[in-house]
Amino acid sequence: MKIYQLGADLEGAPKDVRTIHGLLADAFRTRGEEMPRMLAVASCESTADEHTYETYFELAPGVVLSTTFGSPEDIEGSEFPIWEAPRVAEEAELSIRSYLATGVDRLADILHDLRLRARRRLAVSSGTDGAAQLIGIRLTADGWHVGGRRHVRVRLEGLDLHLMSAAEELQIDDLDTFDAQIDRWGRTMASRYAARRTLALDGASGSIDLLTLNAISTFADPAAWIRSLSSRGWPSTPDDIVVFARNGKYRSHGSDSTSALTWNRDTVQYPTFVPATVLVACTGRPITDLIEHPMLSEEMIIRGATCVVENKEAVLSVTIEQPRLLFCVNSGRIWRSGETDGISRKAECRSKGFGEGPIRAARCERITNRRVRRGTPTP
Amino acid sequence: MIFFRPDNRGAWPRADVHRIHERIAASFSRSGGGMPRVSAIASAGYAHDDHLYETFFELGPGVIASATWDLSEEEKEELRVAPWNPAARNVASVAAAAADVARHYMALGTDHLADLLHDLRIRARRRLANLAATGGGPRLVSLRLTGGDWLHSDEFKVILRLECLDRFLFSDIVEREFDDLGEIEEELDHWGRHMAKSYALRLALAGEGATGTIDLVTLNALAMFGNVVSTLRALDRGIMPWGSNHLDLFGEDGNLWSRGSDPASGLSWNANSIAHPTVLPASVLMAYAGRPVTDLITHQLLTPSMTIVEASRDPKTGTLKVDLEQPRWLFCHHSGRAWQGPPASEFPQLLTGRDRPPTGDER
Numbered sequence: 001m002k003i004y005q006l007g008a009d010l011e012g013a014p015k016d017v018r019t020i021h022g023l024l025a026d027a028f029r030t031r032g033e034e035m036p037r038m039l040a041v042a043s044c045e046s047t048a049d050e051h052t053y054e055t056y057f058e059l060a061p062g063v064v065l066s067t068t069f070g071s072p073e074d075i076e077g078s079e080f081p082i083w084e085a086p087r088v089a090e091e092a093e094l095s096i097r098s099y100l101a102t103g104v105d106r107l108a109d110i111l112h113d114l115r116l117r118a119r120r121r122l123a124v125s126s127g128t129d130g131a132a133q134l135i136g137i138r139l140t141a142d143g144w145h146v147g148g149r150r151h152v153r154v155r156l157e158g159l160d161l162h163l164m165s166a167a168e169e170l171q172i173d174d175l176d177t178f179d180a181q182i183d184r185w186g187r188t189m190a191s192r193y194a195a196r197r198t199l200a201l202d203g204a205s206g207s208i209d210l211l212t213l214n215a216i217s218t219f220a221d222p223a224a225w226i227r228s229l230s231s232r233g234w235p236s237t238p239d240d241i242v243v244f245a246r247n248g249k250y251r252s253h254g255s256d257s258t259s260a261l262t263w264n265r266d267t268v269q270y271p272t273f274v275p276a277t278v279l280v281a282c283t284g285r286p287i288t289d290l291i292e293h294p295m296l297s298e299e300m301i302i303r304g305a306t307c308v309v310e311n312k313e314a315v316l317s318v319t320i321e322q323p324r325l326l327f328c329v330n331s332g333r334i335w336r337s338g339e340t341d342g343i344s345r346k347a348e349c350r351s352k353g354f355g356e357g358p359i360r361a362a363r364c365e366r367i368t369n370r371r372v373r374r375g376t377p378t379p
Numbered sequence: 380m381i382f383f384r385p386d387n388r389g390a391w392p393r394a395d396v397h398r399i400h401e402r403i404a405a406s407f408s409r410s411g412g413g414m415p416r417v418s419a420i421a422s423a424g425y426a427h428d429d430h431l432y433e434t435f436f437e438l439g440p441g442v443i444a445s446a447t448w449d450l451s452e453e454e455k456e457e458l459r460v461a462p463w464n465p466a467a468r469n470v471a472s473v474a475a476a477a478a479d480v481a482r483h484y485m486a487l488g489t490d491h492l493a494d495l496l497h498d499l500r501i502r503a504r505r506r507l508a509n510l511a512a513t514g515g516g517p518r519l520v521s522l523r524l525t526g527g528d529w530l531h532s533d534e535f536k537v538i539l540r541l542e543c544l545d546r547f548l549f550s551d552i553v554e555r556e557f558d559d560l561g562e563i564e565e566e567l568d569h570w571g572r573h574m575a576k577s578y579a580l581r582l583a584l585a586g587e588g589a590t591g592t593i594d595l596v597t598l599n600a601l602a603m604f605g606n607v608v609s610t611l612r613a614l615d616r617g618i619m620p621w622g623s624n625h626l627d628l629f630g631e632d633g634n635l636w637s638r639g640s641d642p643a644s645g646l647s648w649n650a651n652s653i654a655h656p657t658v659l660p661a662s663v664l665m666a667y668a669g670r671p672v673t674d675l676i677t678h679q680l681l682t683p684s685m686t687i688v689e690a691s692r693d694p695k696t697g698t699l700k701v702d703l704e705q706p707r708w709l710f711c712h713h714s715g716r717a718w719q720g721p722p723a724s725e726f727p728q729l730l731t732g733r734d735r736p737p738t739g740d741e742r
Contacts, residue, residue, distance in 0.1 A: 062714035112714045114421050116588025121584035130582030131515025142536055157550060162551060165518075165550070193515055200508030200518075203501025223440050266670070330521055331441030331497045 006039045016085055017041045020055065036096060039064065040328035055092050056138070060104040060123040063111055064138040066153065067095040095141030102150075110150065111137055114178060118154060121182045132189035133157040135167060150175060156185065159192040162229060162329075163199070163206065163248040197246040202337060204326035205248070211263060211322055212252040213334065217243050223332030246329075249324070259291050266303075266320050268296070273314035279305045287320050299323050380421040380433060389556075395468040396420040399434060402474030403481075410422055416482050418443070426622055430455060432470070434477035435523075439489035443494060444524035445538070446480035448473045480526035496537070499563065502537060506564050510571045517574040518542040520552060539563070543574050547591060547712075548581040549616040550631040580633050586721060589709035590633075596648055597637040598717055599680045600626050604639070608715030610636075615712075634707060646678050651702045653681075654693065664690040664699075672703055 006013055006021075013021075021038055028035035039056040053069045095281045099107060111345035118134045135155040151173045160166040170185060172178050181198045199205060206229070216222045219238050228235040237243055241254035270291045282290060282305060286298040290305065300320040307316045327334045383396045391397035395668060400417050407414035415436045423431040430450040438444055450458070451566050453474040458468065471568040484492060484634045503519045510516055520540040536558045545551040555570070557563050572715040591614070605623035613620035614635075622628040626639025629650075640647035645656040667675055667690045675690060676699070710717040 017438050060715075061612055108714060112716055115711055115713055119585040119588045119590075123582050129511055129513075129578055131578070133581075133585075138392065183631065196518075201502040203504045205504070227440060311632035316661050328441070328497060328500055330500055331493065333441070333497055 006038055013041075016134050019085040020089045020092070023086060024093060027089065027093050036065075053088055055088065057096060058090070059096070059099065059139075060108050063104055063107050064136075064353070065096060065099055067092045067139055067141045072277065084245070091141075098141065099139055099150075107139065111139070111152075112195050114152060114154075114175070117179060121179055122186050125186050126184050129193075131158075131193055132186055140171065152178075153180070158185070158189040159196060160246040161247070163192055163196040164230070185355065190315060192247050195249075197324065200249055202326050203328070204335075204337075205329040206245070207248060207324050207326050208250040208334070208335065209252075209265075209322050210297055210299060211268075211295060211320075212243060212250055213325060214297060215252055215254060215256075215263075218295065222334065225332075226327050226329060226334070227332040229329050256293070256295060261291070261295060263295075266322065268318045268320060270316045270318075271313060272316050274305070274307050274316050275308070279307060285317055290316065290318065297322075307336075380431075382419050382421045382684060384419050384574050385417075388550055391420070393422070393663065395558060396432075398420060398468075399432065399470045399474045399477065402471060403434070404479040406474065406503075410482075412485075417477075430458070430468075432473045432477075434473070434480075434482075436481045437475075438481070438484055438524075439493050442484075442489050442492045442524070443521075444480060444484045444526070446477040446526050448476035483526060484524055492524065496524070497562075499537065499560065502564055503567060506567045507541075507571050510568075510575050511578065516578050517571050525556065535560075536684045537563075538565075541570075544581060545579040545616060546631045546633075547614055547616075548577060548584070551616060577632065584633060584709070587709050588711070589718075589720075590712045591635060591710050592633060592707040592720075593635040593710055594637070594650070594707055595682065595685065595705045596651075596653075596680055596703070597626070597628070599682070600637060600639055600648075602608075603641075603679055607717060610715075611710050612711050612715040613719065620740055635710075641678070641680070645678070646680065648680070650690075651703045651705060653703060655699045655701070657699045658697050659692070659699060660690050663691065672701060675699070675701065 003011070005193070006017070011134060015043060024038070025035050036057045036059045041056070042054040054066050055069070056064055056066045058064050065172040069084075069091050108200075109293050114137050115134060118137065122132050122134060123130055133156065135157050137152050137154050140151045140153045149173070152175070154170040156168050156170065158166065158168055160168075168182055168185075168281070172181055199207065206226075208226075213222055216225050216237075219241070225235050236244070238254075238257075240257070240259070241252060243250055243252045245251075251265050253262075260271060268287065272291070278290075282302050285302055287296050287300040287302050290297050290302065300322045302318055303321050304319045305316065307314055309315075324337055325334050326337050383392050385391050385400070388475070391400055399420055403417060404414055407571050415438045417434060418437045419435040419436070421433040421448060429574065431447060432449075433445050435443060435445045435449045436561060450468070450470070454469045454472060462475070499517065499520055503522065507519060517539065520542050522537055522539050525536045525538045537560065539557065541555060543553055544549055555566075562726055584592070591611075593611070598607065601610050602725050603733055604625040610620045610628070617632060619628055622639070623635060625641065626637045628635060628637050636650045638647075638649035647654045653672070653676070655678075657676065667687050670687055672681050672685045672687050673683045675687065685703045685705040688704050690699065690701045693700050706719070708717045709720045
């Protein structure tokens with residue numbers, strides 16, 4: 001999404017923005033009215049079948065209206081099609097007039113009341129100590145719903161699925177459900193903040209199950225993969241492996257490159273026949289007793305197993321219990337929950353005679369006293 | 380700072396940062412060592428008096444070291460010829476300093492540094508997580524090694540990037556530099572407790588639907604000399620709005636206060652203290668403690684809800700000096716509206732103006 005913040009004189013604004021602004025100003029001027037100030041224009045990067053265009057207007061102090069215009073045209077590139085400008089302006093004008101009919105003072109009161117309600121509800125019900133926050137509320141119109149009904153978009157500060165700080169928007173089309181929707185979002189955030197705290201108490205920023213880690217190891221260095229996790233996007237995976245996050249827990253489903261082994265979270269399927277008598281006895285034993293595969297480890301314990309024969313093809317389906325590992329997104333290190341320090345770190349430290357436990361003051365001093373030799377600038 | 384990163388082909392987007400990278404590469408190839416990856420170079424921008432650069436190296440997985448360095452005096456002198464043209468900048472000293480910092484840390488061993496930083500990250504996360512029961516509150520964003528000429532010393536330093544609240548309780552990110560690793564936990568505890576108070580304050584305000592508080596004198600002064608709505612709405616992260624010609628605004632802990640004067644009546648104020656050119660005997664003034672300020676001075680800025688804590692005579696001029704306890708009103712910076720909160724007895728910390736010293740110079 002590209003956002004053009006408009007100054008008072010539209011200086012530096014792209015041509016399409018100036019065109020829309022000019023059309024609107026004319027429309028209001030011919031009726032002898034003053035056009036509300038245009039604050040910004042957000043233009044979504046166009047995809048093959050969609051190109052949306054969001055225009056922000058300030059109807060009164062604190063009363064901001066955004067009108068969205070979606071173009072069905074198939075457009076290449078991110079350039080806005082200039083021939084659409086009259087339609088954007090027309091829709092914007094309709095939306096503005098529809099809201100202005102309510103009266104700006106009334107709208108200001110409504111929005112003020114909604115802001116207060118949102119803040120109060122998040123403070124009281126979300127249980128995040130106020131970490132989940134209201135950023136702002138604006139009126140919205142998308143051309144279809146105008147006339148009488150009011151729609152708002154609530155911008156909120158919370159955590160995304162990676163447990164990284166992120167802004168999110170809730171579209172609320174029915175103001176009667178406002179409180180309920182805010183509460184629901186607040187509860188979701190409460191669980192995310194709680195998850196983040198639990199991880200932070202272990203010094204970690206996320207957790208990953210062993211099968212997912214093994215799967216990542218087949219195509220990438222897991223540390224590098226974890227370090228490239230960010231709220232901006234996901235690091236790449238092969239098409240047949242899907243890694244997903246929920247409250248900082250990274251899990252996966254997919255299949256190996258030969259499509260023999262498939263898995264979904266704690267369930268593994270493999271095309272082999274195992275007699276029922278064996279299956280009964282294997283509960284509590286490592287999965288590697290049944291299936292040999294690079295993605296499977298001895299620490300994955302069988303909780304249940306079935307074998308189904310269909311069309312003369314046997315499929316073994318095993319539910320496992322597997323370790324969940326903690327990781328740090330900055331360093332990409334992975335360690336076991338319950339252990340106080342990173343295992344890799346501990347092992348390395350020991351081999352260097354580093355000593356266990358927290359870094360001691362003496363060590364810090366030694367490092368502190370090393371100086372950078374500042375050479376003269378080389379020509 | 381503006382951040383520059385190389386594109387896929389390794390080209391840097393601006394001539395000066397490109398040359399910094401080239402010179403660093405040349406320096407490493409001369410010394411025959413492997414060169415660490417330069418992940419970004421930040422520049423303070425085009426400002427005439429700002430020539431600061433920060434070069435970010437990735438020495439190992441999660442081992443980021445940054446070098447902050449200014450142009451040398453001679454280089455700055457050269458700049459006078461073409462101050463706005465980054466292409467013309469001689470950046471030799473920046474590149475040399477950056478390479479030095481990278482070499483310094485590489486000499487300590489990147490494996491060792493990776494261990495050290497990992498340990499610090501874990502410790503910092505734990506310390507901060509212990510402060511808030513629900514996972515809100517200050518948080519470690521990232522941590523890096525640094526070197527440069529800030530303190531004219533070249534010691535081992537780390538910078539912690541932390542998510543917190545600013546003085547108006549907006550979410551903010553600050554960087555704190557430590558050169559003694561032994562102090563980090565203690566400092567984080569201290570800072571974190573201070574921050575936890577800000578978070579608690581924001582929560583209490585949100586419970587009232589508000590985003591901040593404003594001293595009543597300041598609110599009245601804005602109404603008299605400026606514009607309440609536009610001033611409150613202008614509040615934003617890192618931005619202190621302009622009050623008017625007659626008053627300067629200040630803020631801390633989500634509260635807006637001011638100092639200023641009314642030239643027409645000669646009344647001036649600074650937070651909770653008021654000076655007025657009335658001369659009254661000291662013995663009379665003693666009796667006013669605890670009474671509404673309006674009993675003593677009649678002025679548009681003053682209302683009966685402001686109580687006199689102490690009224691005295693200025694020893695030099697003999698004029699009246701009053702220390703007040705004044706209510707704070709709640710406000711919402713989106714709409715610019717301000718309203719009276721619940722009685723101060725229910726909300727003492729937030730709504731009475733006696734919890735800070737009467738003077739302050741943090742603008």
